[in-house]
Amino acid sequence: MRFRLTRDQRALRSAVRELLARHWPGEALRTAADAGMTAGADSPRLDRVLWKALGDAGFFALRLPEADGGVGLGTAEAVLVFEEAGRALVPGPLVATHLAAGAVPGAASGESVVAAVDGGLVEWLDAADTVRGDARGAVPLRSVDPLTPLHEVPGAPAPRPDPVAVLLTAAEQLGTATRVGEPAVQHARTREQFGQPVGAFQAVKHLCADMLVRTETARAAVYAAAVTAHPADIAAARLLADEAAVRGARDCLQVHGGMGFTWDADVHLHLKRAWVRARRGGGGTQSEEALAADLVA
CATH class of the missing domain: 1.20.140.10 (Butyryl-CoA Dehydrogenase, subunit A, domain 3)
Incomplete structure (x- = not known):
């Protein structure tokens, strides 16, 4: 089986890469990583300017229908966009906020940060405006990644993942x-x-x-x-x-x-x-x- 991206898909991938190069260059990554290592008891801060730029570009609303204010694209395009985000090590609960677009006010536009309880772990809990799932009793963990603060919810069940x-x-x-x-x-x-x-x-x-x-x-x-x-x-x-x-x-x-x-x-x-x-x-x-x-x- 051969997979060949369409012209529009290639253009989308290039546009996302250029967007991230402007708003999340290597220097910003290193600065954020250094700050994360020296944060001590404080969690690293989420870059809200970057988050809003992603929202304005349609990152979170990519799969929402146009009638609902979204971009109206499909899962294949979302995969290309998230591949670029992974390549650039963009921090933040990207998947949780993307899935909340259309359900949580402000998620689609990047005005809100949405975290989710995932198998007892929560990424970026302190930075989130909304948490999907029961995060009561969450305790901070020492994360190996300086750009991904973690909390654990003791005793949380492991639901079937989306x-x-x-x-x-x-x-x-x-x-x-x-x-x-x-x-x-x-x-x-x-x-x-x-x-x-x-x-x-x-x-x-x-x-x-x-x-x-x-x-x-x-x-x-x-x-x-x-x-x-x-x-x-x-x-x-x-x-x-x-x-x-x-x-x-x-x-x-x-x-x-x-x-x-x-x-x-x-x-x-x-x-x-x-x-x-x-x-x-x-x-x-x-x-x-x-x-x-x-x-x-």
């Missing part, structure tokens, strides 16, 4: 998997050891090749699930995308060697975000069980 939320998380993971491959290849080409680029060594070649294979396999699965919307396809896409993001970021770190472990490199930020996303509902065992149930049926 398939669209699972798919959009997979799209974010795909964006990260794609992004970490670029600096890995660039570093392998330019960093020299023993008089030649490190990419000439077989071990490094294999790491880069494996990153590409996992990313493109996940891309095919995520795009297919966006078209079919079948629960088994979404589960498979989520598993493949989680693996591509987490293992891709780890391999990128390995390609960079000791430099990859330093705070000055962005690699660790992608790995930490991938870890946090992988904890959302619909990943891991939940997707494995969904696939097993489909096979048995």
